[in-house]
Amino acid sequence: MNSENNNDLNVLLDQFLDGQMESQQAVVFASQIQQDENLQAEQLLQVKIDASLKRLFQFDGTRALATHADVLDADVLDADAPDLDSPKVHQTQSNGESATVSPQITTDRGDRATFLKIVLAASLLLLASLIAVNYSVDRTVPVAVHFQQQPLRDIFQQTVDRGFDPYYLCDDLDRFAAVFEKRQAVRLTLAEMPPGRKMLGLSYPGGISRNTTAMLCRADGQSVMVFVDVPDNEGDVELLQSALTADPDQTPCGRLNVFQERKYGLVFYEVTPLEQPTMIELFKRLP
């Protein structure tokens, strides 16, 4: 039996089993089945399939529709009634099958969408609150960076211990003035250096305040530091001028002197092993 014949017989068998065949033709086909083992097997299999389908999918019917009409309350359901007249959505399922569905009926999806909306709204609210808090904090309570004043002698000693190298080798007096203008709001320059004195550069080691600008120099072969800041930042003057924490006799610099001078609206501290201040007098104010 070739495949074409097989197909024809399958169609006839379906018609026969489906009751679509006329009575006379059905009698003829029934006798044909009796003579064909393959057809008999097919018929038996189909009968078995039909019986199995009925067994698997036969419903009582009493539970499906009869009971809920008494249970369901249309008035309650009216509130979230889906709109079946709305445009249909053609969807492709995960198994590749396509289906046309009304989005309103997808209650699960609706619930999820609502949940996502709530989460989004809550997130936005939280973000807005954080921004508002941050804004108000910025406006009312400026965040101060922690700074602790130190004795200037200690800073001098630490700088010497690190090699007495300036942070900024400033050879250009215009740049020198620009640095002080930016940090202390006063343009400063240096007078011509007398013999035996030399400006090495600038450093920002703190000391009086975070904005203190220090100048490292050499005077008569000795390391000297000048700290420049605004008077408002001076704070605890006693602390600034206090003795070296370490034993002066044990330090390379030996005993250190701290000299203070106010001029040009600024305060100058010179830390030097010399007996007299040698560098403060060289600072001049530019117009």
Added chain:
Amino acid sequence: MVNSRGNQSRYWIEKSGHDVGRRFACIAAAITGDRSGAEDIVQQAAAIAIAKDQRFTGQEQFDAWMAGIVRHCALNARRKKIRRKTHSVDPTDLSGVANYENPENEKPAFSRQTGEICSLQRAFDDELKSALQSLSPEARTCLLLRTVENLSYKDISNLMSIPEGTAMNHVHRSKKRLRTILGEKNTQNKKEGGRDE
């Protein structure tokens, strides 16, 4: 034709007999590929229908409209089921499948020692269920409405909103496909020396 509450959908649902309910459940089961939960889907569809409250000229029109809602609900349930990693199985289904060929068989569906499914898992119903998954939901629905509910192709056409010829085609093609799959499995089982169908 409106009841005291004025809800047309409720009126038609109340008027529908058990056989109509069975058909809807059959549609739901055909689309999900599983009978468990089918009646719940029909009830969900009925709730939507009552809430919607459409006007109908007759039972046929209502049945077609209602069947559409059942299909939508069943498709949603099917999508949920596909996304779910695990599925619950009705124990009565399992015992029924395990014992249907041999009612005297007292062997349980699961081994009490290991919890594994016994060899009876290859029962014909299981193979048929598996083969049904190879059909499209529409074809499966047409097949079940015709085979289980003995509906005419005209009624199937009305419920499924498809032409009669398409419904008939679905049924015949589905039957042939099931016979092919199950016939091959039967031959394979015989070769393996397993259970003779």
